[in-house]
Amino acid sequence: MSMNLLEECRGAKRIGISGHIRPDGDCIGACMGLYLYLKKEIPQADVQVFLEKPADIYGCISGIGDVDSAYGEQEPFDVFFALDTSDDRLGEAQPYFEKAGKRINIDHHISNAGGCGEKNFVDPHASSTSELIYRLIGKEGTDREIAEALYMGMAHDTGCFQYSCTSPDTLRAAAELISYGFDFSRLIQETFYEKTYLQTQILGRALLESIRFMDGRCVVSVLSRKTLDFYGAGPQDLEGIVSQLRSVKDVECAIFMYETRVQEYKVSLRSTEKVDVAAIASYFGGGGHVRAAGCTMLGTAYDVINNLSLHIERQLDGADGEKD
Numbered sequence: 001m002s003m004n005l006l007e008e009c010r011g012a013k014r015i016g017i018s019g020h021i022r023p024d025g026d027c028i029g030a031c032m033g034l035y036l037y038l039k040k041e042i043p044q045a046d047v048q049v050f051l052e053k054p055a056d057i058y059g060c061i062s063g064i065g066d067v068d069s070a071y072g073e074q075e076p077f078d079v080f081f082a083l084d085t086s087d088d089r090l091g092e093a094q095p096y097f098e099k100a101g102k103r104i105n106i107d108h109h110i111s112n113a114g115g116c117g118e119k120n121f122v123d124p125h126a127s128s129t130s131e132l133i134y135r136l137i138g139k140e141g142t143d144r145e146i147a148e149a150l151y152m153g154m155a156h157d158t159g160c161f162q163y164s165c166t167s168p169d170t171l172r173a174a175a176e177l178i179s180y181g182f183d184f185s186r187l188i189q190e191t192f193y194e195k196t197y198l199q200t201q202i203l204g205r206a207l208l209e210s211i212r213f214m215d216g217r218c219v220v221s222v223l224s225r226k227t228l229d230f231y232g233a234g235p236q237d238l239e240g241i242v243s244q245l246r247s248v249k250d251v252e253c254a255i256f257m258y259e260t261r262v263q264e265y266k267v268s269l270r271s272t273e274k275v276d277v278a279a280i281a282s283y284f285g286g287g288g289h290v291r292a293a294g295c296t297m298l299g300t301a302y303d304v305i306n307n308l309s310l311h312i313e314r315q316l317d318g319a320d321g322e323k324d
Contacts, residue, residue: 002121002136003104003106003119003121003136005034005037005038005136005137006041006042008079008102008104008119009038009042009045009078009079011078012042012045012077012078012079012101012102013044013045013046013078014045014046014048014075014076014077014078014079015038015042015045015046015047015048015077015078015079015080015081016047016048016049016050016074016077016079016080016081016093016096016097016100017031017034017035017038017047017048017049017050017080017081017083018031018049018050018051018080018081018082018083018090018093018096018097019031019051019082019083019084019085019090019129020084020085020089020090020091021052021089021090021091022052022235023051023052023054024156024157024239025058025152025153025155025156025157025191025192026084026128026129026130026153026154026156026157027051027083027084027085027129027153028051028054028058028061028064028149028152028153029061029128029130029149029150029151029152029153029154029156030083030084030106030128030129030130030132030133030149030150030153031049031051031067031083031084032049032061032062032063032064032067032149033130033133033134033137033146033149033150033153034081034083034106034133034137035047035049035063035066036062036063036143036145036146036149037133037137037141037142037146039063040143040146041141048066048068048074048077049063049066049067049068050067050068050069050071050092050093050096051067051068051069051093052069052091053067053069054067055236055239057190057191057194058152058191060148060187060190060191061148061149061152062145062148062149063145071092071093074096076096076099076100076101077096077099077100077101078100078101078102079100079101079102079104080096080097080100080102080103080104081104081105081106082097082103082104082105082106082107082116082117083105083106083107083129083133084106084107084108084109084128084129085107085109085112086105086107086109086111086112086116086287087103087105087116087117088116102118102119103116103117103118103119104117104118104119104120104121105117105119105120105121105122106120106121106122106129106132106133106136107120107121107122107129107132108122108123108124108125108126108127108128108129108131108132108289109122109124109278109287109288109289110124110278110287110288110289110290111278111281111282111286111287111288111293112287121136124289125167126165126167126170127154127157127158127163127165127166127167127170128153128154128156128157128158128165128170129153129157130149130150130151130152130153130154130157131150131153131154131169131170131173133150133153134150134154134173134176134177135173139176142176142177142180143180144180144181144182147177147178147180147182148177148180148182148184148187150177151174151177151178151182151184151187152187152188152191154170154173154174154177155174155187155188155192156191156192158170159243160188160192161174163291163292164273164291165289165291195240196237198231198232198233198237199237199238199239199240201231202223202228202231202233202237202238202241203240203241203244205223205227205231206221206223206241206244206245206256207221207241207244207245209221209222210245212248212251213309214309214312214313214316216250216251217250217251217252217253217316218251218252218253218254218255218309218312219245219246219248219251219253219254219255220245220254220255220256220257220305221241221245221255221256221257222257222258222259222265222301222305223238223257223258223259224258224259224301225259225260225261225262228258228259235258235266238256238258241256241268242254242255242256242268242269242270243270245270246270246271246272251272252271252272252274252275252316253269253270253271253272253274253275253277253312253316254269254270254271255267255268255269255305255308256268257301257304257305259301260296263298263299263300264296264297264298265296265297265298265299265301265304266294266296267281267284267286267294267295267296267297267304267308268292268293268294269281269288269292269293269294269295269308270291270292271290271291271292272291273291274315274316275312275315275316276290276315277289277290277291277292277293278290278293279311279315280293280308280311280312280315281293281294281295282295283311284296284297284307284308
């Protein structure tokens with residue numbers, strides 16, 4: 001499975017790129033890597049990238065100032081790329097995608113295995129969409145700025161190359177990318193590890209109020225709208241909390257939830273080898289990866305936790321039964 005990006009864009013005068021709502025490091029890295037590549041290779045085309053306002057930590061990525069977060073009225077695009085997502089999570093960019101002359105989807109989420117475009121390049125076994133963009137661009141199409149964006153995206157979705165989605169191909173691609181000479185250590189420190197004081201406060205609150213259940217195999221933390229408003233925190237301040245919960249010894253599945261409006265929760269799930277959280281998230285209208293997924297759920301916090309627990313417990317009991 002492959003795709004010739006320049007051939008797909010042949011003759012296009014207007015090219016659009018977007019990713020999912022609440023863009024993370026991989027989404028931003030993939031979008032900016034493709035944006036920089038198309039701007040370099042097709043200078044005569046009007047290439048635009050649309051994303052919800054990226055967090056300040058991504059200010060080091062070349063071209064990030066070109067991102068359009070206003071989503072104004074646009075003439076139809078000749079080609080529009082949906083990266084790291086299915087079309088239903090494009091947010092305000094979804095109409096651009098639907099009206100485009102050609103719709104292309106590049107993704108690695110198993111919940112979007114069939115793709116949502118006329119042309120699709122979807123590989124659920126890839127570590128990240130940034131890795132897929134690099135696979136399509138190739139070393140000959142990459143420069144230092146593109147390499148920096150794609151390396152950042154790969155590092156974020158692999159937990160700095162420690163998650164199970166990291167493959168030999170991932171590491172080979174990462175090695176090629178850092179050969180372009182950017183300061184990869186600083187890049188990861190500033191975009192992945194470094195936290196604002198507000199982020200550390202919220203993390204501390206989430207950990208302090210977490211609860212273990214199901215004989216300690218699961219842990220959950222819930223932040224109410226009232227708590228978020230008290231700290232003045234937004235979604236960008238909550239990155240990494242669920243991964244910290246998952247790092248608790250003997251925990252097989254971690255749940256982090258925050259209230260977006262009355263009785264509506266954004267849910268993030270992380271797991272070990274025993275729980276397929278993508279299947280659980282998909283059941284509730286979300287999606288993601290086998291070990292990292294998310295969804296939005298309605299009801300009280302207790303309702304949401306009880307509904308999730310039912311599915312998690314079935315999987316854990318099934319996994320334990322297979323060992324007996």
